[in-house]
Amino acid sequence: MKSIERFYLLRYIKSPKRMLMRFSFVFMVLGIVISVSILSAGLNLFEGYERALKTVLLDSFAHIKIESGNGRFLSREQLDRIMNTLGDKPEIVSLTPNIGINLMAIDSVNTRGCVFNAYHTAEGKELHYGKFVVEGRPQVNDGEVVIGHYLAEEFGLGIGDEISLLYPQLRRVTPLGVSSDIRRFEVVGLYRSGYYEFDRSLIIGTLTDARSILFTDDPFAAVEIKLDNEHVDKAKEIASRYRLELGADLIAYPPISGDLLRIVAMQKWLIFIVFSFLVLIAGINVISAVSTMILDKKNQIAILRTLGATAATVRRVINYQILLVCLIAIIIGQALGALLSLFVVKQGFYRLKGEVYFIDKLEHHISLFNLAAVFVVASILVIICVWIPSRQINRLKIIDLIRNP
Amino acid sequence: MILSAQNISKVYQDSHRSITVLDGADLQVKKGELISITGQSGCGKSTLLHILGLLDDSDTGTIEIEGVRVNSRHPDAPYIRNSKIGFVFQFHYLVEDLTAAENVALPLLIAGKKIAAARDESLQILARLGLEDRESHFPNQLSGGEQQRVAFGRALANKPSIVLADEPTGNLDPANSLEVWKLMRQLNEDLGQTFVVVTHDRELAKLADKSYELSGGKLTLL
Numbered sequence: 037m038k039s040i041e042r043f044y045l046l047r048y049i050k051s052p053k054r055m056l057m058r059f060s061f062v063f064m065v066l067g068i069v070i071s072v073s074i075l076s077a078g079l080n081l082f083e084g085y086e087r088a089l090k091t092v093l094l095d096s097f098a099h100i101k102i103e104s105g106n107g108r109f110l111s112r113e114q115l116d117r118i119m120n121t122l123g124d125k126p127e128i129v130s131l132t133p134n135i136g137i138n139l140m141a142i143d144s145v146n147t148r149g150c151v152f153n154a155y156h157t158a159e160g161k162e163l164h165y166g167k168f169v170v171e172g173r174p175q176v177n178d179g180e181v182v183i184g185h186y187l188a189e190e191f192g193l194g195i196g197d198e199i200s201l202l203y204p205q206l207r208r209v210t211p212l213g214v215s216s217d218i219r220r221f222e223v224v225g226l227y228r229s230g231y232y233e234f235d236r237s238l239i240i241g242t243l244t245d246a247r248s249i250l251f252t253d254d255p256f257a258a259v260e261i262k263l264d265n266e267h268v269d270k271a272k273e274i275a276s277r278y279r280l281e282l283g284a285d286l287i288a289y290p291p292i293s294g295d296l297l298r299i300v301a302m303q304k305w306l307i308f309i310v311f312s313f314l315v316l317i318a319g320i321n322v323i324s325a326v327s328t329m330i331l332d333k334k335n336q337i338a339i340l341r342t343l344g345a346t347a348a349t350v351r352r353v354i355n356y357q358i359l360l361v362c363l364i365a366i367i368i369g370q371a372l373g374a375l376l377s378l379f380v381v382k383q384g385f386y387r388l389k390g391e392v393y394f395i396d397k398l399e400h401h402i403s404l405f406n407l408a409a410v411f412v413v414a415s416i417l418v419i420i421c422v423w424i425p426s427r428q429i430n431r432l433k434i435i436d437l438i439r440n441p
Numbered sequence: 442m443i444l445s446a447q448n449i450s451k452v453y454q455d456s457h458r459s460i461t462v463l464d465g466a467d468l469q470v471k472k473g474e475l476i477s478i479t480g481q482s483g484c485g486k487s488t489l490l491h492i493l494g495l496l497d498d499s500d501t502g503t504i505e506i507e508g509v510r511v512n513s514r515h516p517d518a519p520y521i522r523n524s525k526i527g528f529v530f531q532f533h534y535l536v537e538d539l540t541a542a543e544n545v546a547l548p549l550l551i552a553g554k555k556i557a558a559a560r561d562e563s564l565q566i567l568a569r570l571g572l573e574d575r576e577s578h579f580p581n582q583l584s585g586g587e588q589q590r591v592a593f594g595r596a597l598a599n600k601p602s603i604v605l606a607d608e609p610t611g612n613l614d615p616a617n618s619l620e621v622w623k624l625m626r627q628l629n630e631d632l633g634q635t636f637v638v639v640t641h642d643r644e645l646a647k648l649a650d651k652s653y654e655l656s657g658g659k660l661t662l663l
Binding site for chain 2: 038039040042043046047335336338339340341342343344345346349434435438
């Protein structure tokens with residue numbers, strides 16, 4: 037940077053009131069602040085959504101599920117093999133045999149398809165779903181269930197109430213058709229994971245009740261595995277490895293589809309691109325401000341050119357002034373964007389529709405990467421919008437500037 | 442010879458007619474001379490000065506500064522304007538947003554001097570011009586005479602070979618006009634500074650070493 041350019045830049049910084057606060061800058065600054073704050077807020081909210089969804093999915097679902105290859109319950113030999121092979125794997129946090137049954141919750145008005153899950157938790161270990169039980173208790177005895185809080189709301193149930201579960205008994209065919217079995221359970225806990233589908237359809241009961249519903253003595257339908265944080269993103273590869281280790285009659289797979297998270301991430305960057313156009317539109321004000329400034333500063337341009345400054349130097353001197361204002365506006369916009377996204381999260385007027393967005397709570401997250409991305413993209417757009425009109429300085433003739441100040 | 446202009450002519454065209462303002466003007470300026478050019482309003486005095494200062498082009502003729510043939514489109518024209526030529530205009534053309542010292546420092550900064558060095562030098566120049574207590578004043582806080590002295594300080598900052606002054610007293614009262622001429626004479630005698638001054642005031646013009654009149658597009662030594 038040349039001395040004269042450095043001098044002006046320092047002068048702008050040292051005397052911002054005199055050098056930077058101009059009426060022609062007001063709408064330019066407002067445009068940048070508003071567009072950058074919307075861009076930042078959008079990105080913060082999407083980042084928060086992506087992270088919240090990932091957390092909820094990883095917390096709610098097993099990271100790896102192992103089932104029998106023939107679609108039936110696990111045999112005792114298969115279960116022992118799973119426990120012996122995987123029991124001492126350091127990456128596994130929990131290894132929970134379970135039974136899952138698709139059935140229906142009914143009352144005189146409502147019918148809802150649900151999943152009845154029963155887990156075997158080793159003695160002395162915490163129930164892995166315990167942290168999601170927000171009311172009542174997580175421990176269930178025979179005849180008791182924990183249900184999702186949306187299901188409880190839909191059926192108007194609270195702790196101590198009874199819920200009726202209907203399961204078609206395919207093995208008991210009568211002359212009138214398939215016989216159905218209705219059982220009543222006492223609700224002892226309400227479950228809220230944040231994952232809408234679970235909160236609306238999950239019922240947790242005992243293994244004895246699950247086997248009783250199914251009329252089976254077989255021990256478990258599947259084994260659910262939770263991995264530690266370090267390995268959770270490699271669930272797919274680890275499942276493939278376990279499959280090889282366990283043998284061909286068992287299948288291991290990650291029940292969470294990575295595609296969902298990839299789609300959410302893609303949506304976030306699509307939003308980023310769309311909102312970046314707002315900054316580009318704000319750039320029109322920048323173009324207008326630069327053009328106005330060149331007209332306002334014709335005298336100064338004439339003086340600098342007469343004193344021997346090249347057109348390029350004069351252009352840079354003018355550009356630095358506008359760019360400095362724009363960069364300050366971008367930073368203010370980012371700060372406002374953070375506040376805006378925080379407000380959206382804290383406000384009580386709007387909630388996400390769980391059936392559409394999987395989770396029903398808005399979250400925001402400010403990441404350094406996103407801050408840098410917004411800053412870089414907005415800065416590049418602003419630099420382009422400053423550079424284009426400032427080229428007219430090259431075409432100004434000194435003599436015209438002196439004769440028509 | 443500091444400056445040599447040969448056969449300078451300039452014709453302005455408008456839609457209806459062409460106006461010849463310079464028609465083969467010649468001027469030779471030696472080191473240490475104080476030269477004045479007078480003439481009626483619109484006779485082309487300022488045009489001649491702009492051509493001599495490489496701010497405008499002539500239609501014909503040549504200009505040599507310290508023996509080097511140049512014009513406003515010469516690649517070194519900005520460098521020559523910065524280092525060899527000093528300009529003073531009627532309306533002083535100070536940068537309103539900068540202080541007196543910063544205005545004087547501008548040519549030094551354009552020449553590439555460090556900011557602190559340029560500031561020190563500009564303070565010395567202002568002191569020489571009797572403006573040491575005005576260094577942090579903005580142009581609108583200075584009188585007309587003070588503004589013109591700051592403009593002279595800026596013109597002299599890079600110790601140019603020649604100072605071209607276009608009606609430097611045109612905007613001043615008689616007392617201040619005389620002060621400005623005294624200042625030029627003092628700089629001429631103390632520093633050997635060369636001046637070419639355009640003025641419409643014939644009385645003041647007589648204070649120069651040589652006085653030319655521009656008439657009919659030609660320069661005539663009075």
